[in-house]
Amino acid sequence: MDCIRCGLCNVCPVFRVEKLESVSPRGKIIVSKSIDSRIARDFFKCSVCGLCEVVCPVNLKLTEFWEKKREELFEKKLAPLPIHKKLREMTFRDFNPYRGKQEKRAEWLEFPVGKSKTLYFAGCTASYRLQNMAKASAMALKELGIEFTVLGPEEYCCGSPFLRTGQKDIGRFLFEKNIRAWQKAGVEEILTSCPGCYKTISQDYPRFARELGYSFEFEVKHVSMIFSKLAKGKLGFKATYHDPCHLGRHMGIYEEPRDAIRRCGIKLVEMERNREFALCCGAGGGLRSQFKEISIAICEERIREALSTGTDILITSCPFCEYNFTRTGKERIKVFDLSEIVCMTLFP
Amino acid sequence: MLVKDSFSRFGTVEDHPEVLKIYCYDFTLIPRIFSRFIKRPIIVVQPRSAEDVAEIMRICERHEIPIVPRGAGTSAYGGAIPLKSCVVMDFKRMCNFEIRDGELVAQSGAVWIEMERELNRNGEALRVYPTSANVSTVGGWIAQGGYGIGSLRYGSIAENLKWLEIVDFEGIRIVKGEEMRYYVGTFGCLGIITRACIKTRKNEPINCRAVHCSFEEAISMLEGGYHASFKNSKYLSLEGFGAKDVLLICSEKGDGDETGKMMWGRRLIPLRIASKGKRIFPEVVLPHENAVKFYEYAERISEGLEVVFAKDCVVFIAALGNGYRNMLKALKIVKIAEKLGGRVYARGMLFSSGYGKDISDYKKRIDPKNLLNPGKMGWNAFSMSIGLLGKLIWTA
Numbered sequence: 256m257d258c259i260r261c262g263l264c265n266v267c268p269v270f271r272v273e274k275l276e277s278v279s280p281r282g283k284i285i286v287s288k289s290i291d292s293r294i295a296r297d298f299f300k301c302s303v304c305g306l307c308e309v310v311c312p313v314n315l316k317l318t319e320f321w322e323k324k325r326e327e328l329f330e331k332k333l334a335p336l337p338i339h340k341k342l343r344e345m346t347f348r349d350f351n352p353y354r355g356k357q358e359k360r361a362e363w364l365e366f367p368v369g370k371s372k373t374l375y376f377a378g379c380t381a382s383y384r385l386q387n388m389a390k391a392s393a394m395a396l397k398e399l400g401i402e403f404t405v406l407g408p409e410e411y412c413c414g415s416p417f418l419r420t421g422q423k424d425i426g427r428f429l430f431e432k433n434i435r436a437w438q439k440a441g442v443e444e445i446l447t448s449c450p451g452c453y454k455t456i457s458q459d460y461p462r463f464a465r466e467l468g469y470s471f472e473f474e475v476k477h478v479s480m481i482f483s484k485l486a487k488g489k490l491g492f493k494a495t496y497h498d499p500c501h502l503g504r505h506m507g508i509y510e511e512p513r514d515a516i517r518r519c520g521i522k523l524v525e526m527e528r529n530r531e532f533a534l535c536c537g538a539g540g541g542l543r544s545q546f547k548e549i550s551i552a553i554c555e556e557r558i559r560e561a562l563s564t565g566t567d568i569l570i571t572s573c574p575f576c577e578y579n580f581t582r583t584g585k586e587r588i589k590v591f592d593l594s595e596i597v598c599m600t601l602f603p
Numbered sequence: 604m605l606v607k608d609s610f611s612r613f614g615t616v617e618d619h620p621e622v623l624k625i626y627c628y629d630f631t632l633i634p635r636i637f638s639r640f641i642k643r644p645i646i647v648v649q650p651r652s653a654e655d656v657a658e659i660m661r662i663c664e665r666h667e668i669p670i671v672p673r674g675a676g677t678s679a680y681g682g683a684i685p686l687k688s689c690v691v692m693d694f695k696r697m698c699n700f701e702i703r704d705g706e707l708v709a710q711s712g713a714v715w716i717e718m719e720r721e722l723n724r725n726g727e728a729l730r731v732y733p734t735s736a737n738v739s740t741v742g743g744w745i746a747q748g749g750y751g752i753g754s755l756r757y758g759s760i761a762e763n764l765k766w767l768e769i770v771d772f773e774g775i776r777i778v779k780g781e782e783m784r785y786y787v788g789t790f791g792c793l794g795i796i797t798r799a800c801i802k803t804r805k806n807e808p809i810n811c812r813a814v815h816c817s818f819e820e821a822i823s824m825l826e827g828g829y830h831a832s833f834k835n836s837k838y839l840s841l842e843g844f845g846a847k848d849v850l851l852i853c854s855e856k857g858d859g860d861e862t863g864k865m866m867w868g869r870r871l872i873p874l875r876i877a878s879k880g881k882r883i884f885p886e887v888v889l890p891h892e893n894a895v896k897f898y899e900y901a902e903r904i905s906e907g908l909e910v911v912f913a914k915d916c917v918v919f920i921a922a923l924g925n926g927y928r929n930m931l932k933a934l935k936i937v938k939i940a941e942k943l944g945g946r947v948y949a950r951g952m953l954f955s956s957g958y959g960k961d962i963s964d965y966k967k968r969i970d971p972k973n974l975l976n977p978g979k980m981g982w983n984a985f986s987m988s989i990g991l992l993g994k995l996i997w998t999a
Contacts, residue, residue, distance in 0.1 A: 262677040274695035312874035
């Protein structure tokens, strides 16, 4: 890693909370060749949000570096950390990290769906925890004339929480479960409302496919890409938008959600840090599960920033962000997923 | 363990041998042959108050342990690099600040951008701040004595301080006026800055224009400006922009344009040209009257040049390549600047020998055991080598 040690990466939201150089990107790079269990723990104090990569003047591929390092720690048995290990065990058993029953995976679905080459992949969080999001996405897609299917018990965790924490083996296992189900169902296009799933299926799955000898010819889209073209309405209220790291910095989707929000007739007010400079909500990369206090502190900072725009309505397009903002913000802020906003225009 | 026990009551401590390595670095580029002069700290302590700082200093004085203060570690002058086995006093937990009756009082570890955000919410703004404001700290920038955004109208940080809270071996005290010169730009060698009262301005919108012009023409356009920086075409092409020299002139009144707005928007994203390879950035300060003459010289030998105009001087940042040859070039730039009545931007570890007699005398009086950031005032292996090379270059 050819780091020039300028320290500009200390914008890292975790470092801002922890205030120890051992969790700063620069610090971690310096000690990256001599990792013991203490340092390994610090390597997981990171939401893999990618802000360090955006500000790095020498364009170091830091997101990739953190993930590779975590894989290395997993191989050296310095990871997974205790809670990540629990989630791993649960997912090997239940195919999701929420102890949800596989046969109830599509319990949220409120209308029948037939066969289709287009799949709506809800993901674990929307299937078991934030069913409002899965319901709204499906309803909105249906009303906008998109024909799709849902695989229900044949949908498995995409593996994102594990790939982001270095556990490639379970990622591969889940990839094989999913791709077989998609091939069997004749799927050609995959729509998802979860940026974690979107990144994993778009970026990690083609790599697994190459390694394991599968063909991967699916077109993968985040629902915001559909809503940005088809949504329309006159909602009229003021709201701010939070860029999920996996959708924005990792996948470069910044304008589509904004276009969709504007098409819904909402007056969009930007937070000071937006698009590639947006502050992470603190939930990703296994941070919320293992280091809850840090995650909440980061989320508090983002909520303060959102409220300072003069609105208490925050729109995002990620179940992890929505979950963290709702839990942390409680009554202070109203959090909506983009699909819920589109639904408001369709079912006033 | 004993050391850890002694310090842990004053805040968070760090003594993991590998993690301590992190505190041997800041942004300074250290040639490999010099790395043996850098010492690993014994421990890192993060105090929470001036009282903690005073207590830590008392222990260090009693046991004759050197102290190295550390802010964000973003300076390229090695001010935070330990040259002796020491206690590193890391100020990141002393990061509170308050805005009271138009006054900003900040602890040493407060980050500039966080204060600016809060001030803006109150209709106020910082007068001056560094381009590394997103990460750098109050104490760090004051101890370096910097110029930055807003220096055209408001001068250096030294001119924008009402008072400083200092801790030395005699205790905690407030210093004002002339006496602050002992602490601004002296890298904690004479006392540790724990709080600062910083002047603010009304948050008038800043309007910026980008003007294609020569350096000489740029000087005639500065009247009434809040901030002005000039980048030559070579510097801009390294940044991936146009191929004409540009002056960014910003004011609290007047009009702006799109390019100006874009350049202003990027003011806190420094060092982008480092993406084209490792570089050395010698920075020198020149009096206005010799700026053109120096510009002509620096333009010729550098790969790109950025100039920041301040109220009473001009700051030149030259972009050079990497390697020993370019290090010599950097020294040459410093020497020419000195010849033209200028000086190196900051002293730190690299140019530690150039302090005046009153400062050196004060050091002897206040810190007779040389425990405060040792090696950063007077000679060290780095400044000796640089001094010697400088002389050779000049003779040649």
